[in-house]
Amino acid sequence: MSEQLLKQFKKLERVSPSQEWAETTRNFLYQKIERETIGIQPTWQYNFRLFFVVWSRRIIPSPVKMVSVFTILAVMFGTNLVVEAGVIPPSKMIGVERPIEKVRLFFAFTPKSEIKVNLHYSDIRQRRVLNIASDDNISPEEKTRHINKVVKYLEGNVLGAANSLAIAKEDLGDNKQKQGEVAKLAIEITKNGQEAVKSLEQVKESANLAGVDKTVAEAQSDIEESGVSSLEVAVNQIKGQQEENAAVSSEQVKEVISQLIKSQSEKIEKLDAKADQVGVAEALNTDNSVKQIKDLNKDLVDVAEKSVQAKVILDEAKTSLAKDNLTEALDKVKQSTQITKQSKAVVTKIEDISLKKLQGNAVVPTTSTSTINLNNLFKDKIKDKVKQSTTTETTPEVILPNGARINPSLIYDQNSTSTHEEPLCLDCE
Amino acid sequence: MQESSDHQDKVLLIKAGQGDANSFGALFDKYYAKIYRFIFFKVSSKETAEDLTSQTFLKCWEHISQGNKVDKFQPWLYRISRNLIVDYFRSREKEELPLIYQESGENEIEDVKVDPGQNLSREELEKIIFNLKSEAREIILLRYIEDLSIQEISKIVDKSAVNVRVIIHRSIKELQQFIKE
Structure with a gap:
């Protein structure tokens, strides 16, 4: 109850003197100050104090804030x-x-x-x-x-x-x-x-x-x-x-470039292997039409060419590095990286197509296509096809980046005789 | 907020001390109503309160124009007005001194009973305030009308913070007698 009363005391804030008195008093004080301080110039102590008070607050934070x-x-x-x-x-x-x-x-x-x-x-x-x-x-x-x-x-x-x-x-x-x-x-x-x-x-x-x-x-x-x-x-x-004044020696840079060349070579090797793997899987996919196989061939040839090109450029980079031509060596590494990037995009494209086909057949992998054995996934499908295979259409061969050739039509008819030297992919089983 | 206000006062005081009338005017505008209320609830006369408020600011000007430093402006201003009130009562006959300034005696309590749940008029509230003992009145005013902290009040009334708390506690109890049962 007392608390309610205390809150109501706030109303007494309105108790104030008349405005007239306030005006008169302010004017009186104003004139008094003007009169008493006429001709007084601010001292340096005043300026210093004012500066200190104003700026100390801005510069020095309060202890609570700190x-x-x-x-x-x-x-x-x-x-x-x-x-x-x-x-x-x-x-x-x-x-x-x-x-x-x-x-x-x-x-x-x-x-x-x-x-x-x-x-x-x-x-x-x-x-x-x-x-x-x-x-x-x-x-x-x-x-x-x-x-x-x-x-x-x-x-x-x-x-x-x-x-x-x-x-x-x-x-x-x-x-x-x-x-x-x-x-x-x-x-x-x-x-x-x-x-x-x-x-x-x-x-x-x-x-x-x-x-x-x-x-x-x-x-x-x-x-x-x-x-x-x-x-x-x-x-x-x-x-x-000057070598002796340099913060970084050319040897240090050479070492890093050489590491880049090494990792780039490994990458190209891995990409080649992957292209072979994906290429085999696609070549064995009996759902592929002639046009699809032709496209696949084109892509795989493209990958193979690019791979060779990238390797040649990397070799050139090594030679430049041996001759201490760092700029040229790095430039070659850059070129090789760009080419590898392009062929990687092609391999990824083939891989994506394979995955989509698999997903279309209600096989939804949660594991990576890089480790999944696409050949095995297609194996059962191929066996079924082999049983009922009566394909009469001439299917073109698939040439893999490693040079292997695959003739998909031969997979369907086990009894057929082929004059081709490499009728089936060696990696299939 | 309070810290920022103190800093603002400090800057205005320094400027006013060098004859900047506008700065002193700003300080006057900020505090005249507060000081007036403080005095009015002590002397219960509008004219006397106005007169003592003017004197408070005059004293303030005299002090700072002599180059004296002021640490906390607001409590200091209240203290000036408090001294002026004492001087005012001393200049009159001793029986007119309020309880706080007398050695003994008590105010007579008017018969005021209110319902705090209802919207009370200013007159009713003033009656209650004037019926409080002078010491309690001063502290209730500073605490619940002017919203000052216990620390600030203790500086103004020159008592310890614990003492101020005790007085507030007693005053709240005292207020019970004005509440309708």
């Missing part, structure tokens, strides 16, 4: 450390990491510090994505979702670092020290990118999920490209510098 900010930062960074220590989704602590990363990037005032932050998080995400891929306690759907998410962030980190490097490169001028620092960072980015590509390859193998293949492949391709372009920065920076 304590609050420190507490928030301590909690955030403390949690972040726990997260970085190896927590994986679905842990809710993961949610803390992104805001912290954004805060750290916000406070990274130079492109160089931005690169460092991005590389730091790239390392964390490489470890995390591997942990998720090998975790058996997560359902395939969840795993796919988490891997795709982490891979996207990882890709963002490496590309972000490469972008910051491009900005840092613009502000260099003739400062040799800065040029050396940027060259060092460029090498770090390339190395980190190579590690990321390797980790992603492992993820594909250990996760064995169809849903992650596309994201991982895209990320790998973008990371590889950014790695090459970053290395280009390093090559340009060391060009024309």
Whole structure:
């Protein structure tokens, strides 16, 4: 009851003097001050005091604010450390990491510090994505979702670092020290990118999920490209510098380029193997029309040609590297990467077509097509076809990138006699 | 908010101290009604309250024009007005002093009974306020009308914060006698 009464006391705020009195008193005080201070000039002490009072508040934060900010930062960074220590989704602590990363990037005032932050998080995400891929306690759907998410962030980190490097490169001028620092960072980015590509390859193998293949492949391709372009920065920076004064030696750059050539060669080999595998599966697919087989042939020839071309260019890159022509070597690696990218797109296209056909036959794989044995999946279908096969149409041969030839019509009629030297694919059984 | 207001007052005071009449005018506009209310509920006379409010600001000007520093302007201004009230009552006959400034004695309580659930008029509320002991009246005014903190009130009335809390507690109990059963 008393509380209600106390609230009503607020009404007494309206008790005030008359406006007339207020006006008169203000004018009186105003005139008095004017009269008494006429001719007085502001002293330096006054100016200093005023400046101090006004600016101290803006510059020096209040203790309450300082304590609050420190507490928030301590909690955030403390949690972040726990997260970085190896927590994986679905842990809710993961949610803390992104805001912290954004805060750290916000406070990274130079492109160089931005690169460092991005590389730091790239390392964390490489470890995390591997942990998720090998975790058996997560359902395939969840795993796919988490891997795709982490891979996207990882890709963002490496590309972000490469972008910051491009900005840092613009502000260099003739400062040799800065040029050396940027060259060092460029090498770090390339190395980190190579590690990321390797980790992603492992993820594909250990996760064995169809849903992650596309994201991982895209990320790998973008990371590889950014790695090459970053290395280009390093090559340009060391060009024309005295070897003994350079922050990065040409040997270091050579080593990284040589690593790039090696990984590129491995990639071409893998792609060739995959093209063979997918090509065999498609060649044995009895649902294919003559036109489809012709198209397949064309695609496989294209892959084979590109593969040879990419290998030749890589050999040239090796020769340039041996002659210490780093720019040319890197240029060749770039060309080879582009060609491999094109042939990969063709293989992926064939693979997608195969998958769609399988899905059309109500076989929905949750595992990756890179590890699935397409030949086995088609085997039963082929057997059925063989039993009732009365094909009269002449089916063209399929020539695989490894040189093997397959005649699909011969599969249907086991009794038919063929004059062809290699009537069936050797890898079928 | 309070911190920001204190800082604003500090800047205005420094400027006013160097003869910036506008700054002093800004301080006057901000506080004259509060000081007037504080005095009015002590002296219960409109004219006297107006006169003492003017004197409060004059004293304030005299102090700062001499280059004296003021730490917290609002409590300091209330303290000036409080001293002026004491001087005012001292200048009159001793029997007219309110209880807080007398050594002994009590105000007579008017027969006021209200229902706090209903919308009370300003006159009814004023009656209740004037029927409170002077010490309680002062603190209730500062706490529930002017919304000052216990710390600020303790600086104005020159009592400890614990003491102020005790007085508020007693005053709330005292208010019960004005509530209809």
